Amino acid sequence: MIISRIEDYREAARRRLPRFLFDYIDGGAGAEQTLAANIADLAQVRLKQRVLAHVENLSLETEWFGRRVSLPVVLGPVGLTGMFWRRGEAAVARAAAAAGVPYAPSTVSVCAIEEIAAQSAAPLWFQLYVLKDRGFMRSVLERAQEVGVTTLVFTVDLPVIGTRWRDAHSGLAGPFKTERQLFQALGKPAWAWDVGVCGRPHDLGNISHYLGRRTGLEDYLGWINANMDPSIGWSDLEWLRNFWKGPLIIKGVLTPEDARDAARLGAEAIVVSNHGGRQLDGAASTARALPKIRDAIGDDLLIFADSGVRSGVDVLRMLALGAKGVFLGRAQVFALAARGEQGVREMLEMIAQEMRVAMTLTGVSSVEEIDASILDDFQPTS
Amino acid sequence: MIISRIEDYREAARRRLPRFLFDYIDGGAGAEQTLAANIADLAQVRLKQRVLAHVENLSLETEWFGRRVSLPVVLGPVGLTGMFWRRGEAAVARAAAAAGVPYAPSTVSVCAIEEIAAQSAAPLWFQLYVLKDRGFMRSVLERAQEVGVTTLVFTVDLPVIGTRWRDAHSGLAGPFKTERQLFQALGKPAWAWDVGVCGRPHDLGNISHYLGRRTGLEDYLGWINANMDPSIGWSDLEWLRNFWKGPLIIKGVLTPEDARDAARLGAEAIVVSNHGGRQLDGAASTARALPKIRDAIGDDLLIFADSGVRSGVDVLRMLALGAKGVFLGRAQVFALAARGEQGVREMLEMIAQEMRVAMTLTGVSSVEEIDASILDDFQPTS
Amino acid sequence: MIISRIEDYREAARRRLPRFLFDYIDGGAGAEQTLAANIADLAQVRLKQRVLAHVENLSLETEWFGRRVSLPVVLGPVGLTGMFWRRGEAAVARAAAAAGVPYAPSTVSVCAIEEIAAQSAAPLWFQLYVLKDRGFMRSVLERAQEVGVTTLVFTVDLPVIGTRWRDAHSGLAGPFKTERQLFQALGKPAWAWDVGVCGRPHDLGNISHYLGRRTGLEDYLGWINANMDPSIGWSDLEWLRNFWKGPLIIKGVLTPEDARDAARLGAEAIVVSNHGGRQLDGAASTARALPKIRDAIGDDLLIFADSGVRSGVDVLRMLALGAKGVFLGRAQVFALAARGEQGVREMLEMIAQEMRVAMTLTGVSSVEEIDASILDDFQPTS
Amino acid sequence: MIISRIEDYREAARRRLPRFLFDYIDGGAGAEQTLAANIADLAQVRLKQRVLAHVENLSLETEWFGRRVSLPVVLGPVGLTGMFWRRGEAAVARAAAAAGVPYAPSTVSVCAIEEIAAQSAAPLWFQLYVLKDRGFMRSVLERAQEVGVTTLVFTVDLPVIGTRWRDAHSGLAGPFKTERQLFQALGKPAWAWDVGVCGRPHDLGNISHYLGRRTGLEDYLGWINANMDPSIGWSDLEWLRNFWKGPLIIKGVLTPEDARDAARLGAEAIVVSNHGGRQLDGAASTARALPKIRDAIGDDLLIFADSGVRSGVDVLRMLALGAKGVFLGRAQVFALAARGEQGVREMLEMIAQEMRVAMTLTGVSSVEEIDASILDDFQPTS
């Protein structure tokens, strides 16, 4: 397959993965209106071209929490990454280190945080969900600290799992799911061998470790649903803020009110995110939500954003709308599913190269210069 | 068939029903612009996600006219329901009672109101049209009272039948309709046996009862057309208001002016409805009409809404736009046609579950809390 | 074929006519943007439903120039109508008389005005183009008066023929057109017999009569192009106004400025029209142009409108936007091509019936009552 | 193939060219949003039809830099034109001279400027890129002056090549490109013979001449990338302004700021252009950018525009939005690829004819009269 854009990785992943896994990645909540709006609204963000702008020594580097990164991009948390490529999280960690960008593996990774950290010289981030079992939360955070995790991404937009209509259709959930998944896997021998056979064990590494027994993948959605805690409020997080001394990023903020609460808690940063359109269908696209939050919060928090980013131009758009960095979800795992570690590295280079071109054409030579001044009038339509 | 959303019931119904019946349910008036706008405008209603909102003891219950319901949903009136499943109205009544929501069978039901009431311990509602024959109106209302109907839904948006272009194409109307319907039925043996053979008699139960003779289904559209009365005005309804002591709901209101007239008449409630896009093509979607009516009428009337609701998120949207409850038309009968009483129960549980997720994500734990504060800026586009 | 809407006549015409004729009717100028906007903008005109509005004695009659018509509709001028059905203009004239609406045959009709008038007891209108040859203009007007034409429709939006990209593709124009047309006709035997054989002679009746020799159809577009006169201004029409004593309607007005000039000339009426999207591609839809003209011109002129009307609801929309009557172009000739005189009568009855339903649902019982008060907020999008 | 619009030339070119060349012409940068917006926004520019406007002696002539042209159109610079038709630039030069419009061949033409000039009696324009090698710039400008070039088009929107996702897919770039191009050429024998065999040599004429050796086409994109200079600013161009005494046109301006800088530099004119959507994806369409620049710059500069023009009506739209002339990119080379010099001449006549019709219908008889007064309210939607 010829690959020259992120959409090509998606197509390659579609060919390589059993349907239940591809649709798990690709799909969103409900009628997928927010999923579609993420893409459509971002496409409406018009950039202002400048000519003869004397762009010299263009650099994509930036600094977050006192550390330099080579690209204003984070490889964001994606559950079950180890199912898309043999020991997927380890592969992503290597790619991230090679490219000089942070990786924030998910709580519900296949590889345990220890396995991931072992693959990467670079400092690691780690994503944690709001869970009922505080014992697990403390224990996994201690383990994370032990293996050198610097930064905690705390995801707050999953008090329950979003309604995902595709799951039953694809065979991820519903009757005969085991049989259907097996049958689909038979049709994808390359994946079946690489992941199904060589990529074992297939459990939720972090959780198995804590429980002291294998957590079958079958229980994935069940486990999440059983352990999410909708009754938690901001004040219940004070212990976490006290416990975690490193930078704390609150992921899943869509309103100025919630952003202000994150600042009040003492977080260093937020991710403006609708979880890639996987949680509340009908929620605003992040292209819409971001500028309002930016305006309300000023420089009180470092702002990241994600959801819908599919090119280097999209990264630029998010930065122009007010973010200081961008998380990549599907772009990351489509590239991984298509070509493994190599795919993620190439994908990052693709993003970098597209950014260089777009920055040159908008007349900026550093990430710090990117702001609303490179926007043409923005009018989202979806 | 895998069913994980209301659209799936539609597809299942399409497979099971003869085309003339499927299209009768699915279609709308004229070029179906209002039908499409109902869906499109509702999809544009953006919800505001809130995180860490401390959602505990989430409940879907609410109270109307002094009675509690377990879900802010009414199974609305749909003519000929008994043609979509064997003794369809009776089946819906059982599902409604089991789920704890009201059912308002249509004047032009296949089962007579007595047959429907016999199936359900729960209190029943009943829908009445504006008819030329006041004798019939009084008589059917007396019968309704006798079998325990508590609440009257009085439908006012059908002074004539809307122009439905599909009817002639599908075989519901037009030349050779009997032959075409028979032929179509032959292609759907499951339906033919269940409804065509075992579901008899196929007449308009309430009307046959009154006339003292069988009213063939052939005469359905003809009967309606002959008995609708466009010359009636609000003042002609005073007798009805005096006659009916229970709650009176005026169904089919799309303007603040008409809503105010309903209040003046002494009605307790209205349904903001364009009859599912089946009457005036070119009329506003209810997502557009509802907020204006809400603003004009305040709390003078209990406001229900329908037309275009296809998910639990859509129910939430209608409540956020100003309704206190939502009627389900097609969602109900697609589920019924697909899987009978069981289908309607599952469909209601699906709606309930989707509502729970969406309420958690918008940070509300009771129906009473849902209002415009959970809306992001709303800009209908169709 | 089942026919329950005007779009069905279009499909039936497509099946019956050789492609060069179907595309001649169906197509528009350039990229057909105005053609599409006519339909799309009209679909955006939302009507206000009213209930219990006491609609009694609904009537579609209205009065223009002191004469009553049974429907606020004119069968507008369509060149070459006699090519779509055997002696087409005569057939339309009979249908118009039967339905009680005016017919305004085109200058470039197949049947001469004498043949048309002979078919119709009812008073006839007549359409005239701005032509180089004033002798022809005078002579044809005298003939029109002689056969009892009451009203002159003077079309001013054709100083040149619009750029019609389809013509070369369909075979109406371009190399080998004769051969291609013949070949296409062979594929449509019903048409070939009815029109090709029995419908002769195929010339431009009015022009042959004047020239005293047959004008071959081959020369149709050529003749028009050669005889149109772009150099004419309003002042050059004074002779016409003096010459023609009956009502004069200026057809093809799209701006308030031109409407005011028509009033200044002494015309009684205008047709707000973009010639069905066949002249200036990029011109506004009439749904857009009409309200501005209505506001500017008040009651100084009787306002007609056309372009894009495909249903009784569309007629209502045009009246609500400010017209007192609507011309039908394609609706008329698609019905004619599909089913001859009978088709035109059925089509008019379809329009009438759709109007009755829509008027009842908007709460008006006479054409005079229809105005902007039955509009919901109108926001054209194309 | 029947050709009656520019889109038809595109289809004809698609059939005749190997895919890598067709996609090279047809494609744009990134997700091709700007490419699509060019067309969509232009289609939204509504023209005001005027009737009886007394249009006499209509003329398409205009004057730029003291010279009359017969049509307000320039055949713009398109790299590699000689690959689309045998000695393509020479063919275009002949067509331009015959039609009386300027031609501005590209720096990266196949034919050297000397070969092009030899074909054309008419005065020639010449396009130059901002290049690292000032020696080359001076040398090529001297050569241009020698062969009689009157006007310099200096393109500033290519400090780097835009990200063109199609190139790898089409085979223009990427692995096995040589093999793939060869294979594609085999499938297009007419092209292979005409261009592949008889159209040699296939190098970049101007550059080979300077380097004193053949520059293989393989190096085309590489050469451009290596020689573009993003570090140049406006002040670095003063030597150029001093060096070039004739009219200087800055091509690739999209903002009022850059237009003002061009004026400050002492340029006579600008081309408002986004390079046909080939550079910054996400940049505004020119239909959007043009009026703002027109308003800011007044008559200080002569304004040209391009990007998205596909008809004579589009030319009129650009003039109405504020341009005094229009460059044609794809329209030119699709016509060339389809039918050579003859195609370009026919295409220009098509544009001229469409302009005549549209001018007549908007009531203007000279290019100078065309301005915002022929616009209906303009509201771009993309």
Ligand SMILES: Cc1cc2nc3c(=O)[nH]c(=O)nc-3n(C[C@H](O)[C@H](O)[C@H](O)COP(=O)(O)O)c2cc1C
């Ligand atoms: C398959 C999948 C699994 C995900 N799992 C997690 C997760 O475990 N934790 C988390 O915080 N976010 C998770 N996300 C959300 C991503 O971190 C990110 O917010 C989202 O994918 C951004 O949208 P994009 O995919 O359009 O870039 C997941 C997303 C996908 C697509």
Ligand SMILES: Cc1cc2nc3c(=O)[nH]c(=O)nc-3n(C[C@H](O)[C@H](O)[C@H](O)COP(=O)(O)O)c2cc1C
């Ligand atoms: C097949 C069908 C028959 C209907 N019959 C009736 C009826 O007899 N009485 C009535 O008040 N409404 C009737 N309605 C309207 C519904 O009560 C309801 O207003 C509408 O279906 C809501 O739109 P929805 O289908 O998009 O939910 C009918 C609707 C459908 C689809």
Ligand SMILES: Cc1cc2nc3c(=O)[nH]c(=O)nc-3n(C[C@H](O)[C@H](O)[C@H](O)COP(=O)(O)O)c2cc1C
């Ligand atoms: C095939 C065709 C021929 C036409 N010929 C004439 C004509 O000869 N004279 C005239 O005034 N208008 C003519 N028109 C324009 C119509 O009178 C009318 O303005 C237009 O069709 C209205 O748009 P509609 O077709 O969408 O209703 C013609 C229209 C069509 C479609």
Ligand SMILES: Cc1cc2nc3c(=O)[nH]c(=O)nc-3n(C[C@H](O)[C@H](O)[C@H](O)COP(=O)(O)O)c2cc1C
């Ligand atoms: C295949 C191709 C090659 C081009 N090469 C050049 C070039 O060498 N120099 C230049 O200034 N512009 C170049 N352009 C841009 C055109 O001059 C022009 O700005 C653009 O094509 C206008 O958009 P349009 O194609 O929609 O008319 C090129 C355009 C195309 C399509």
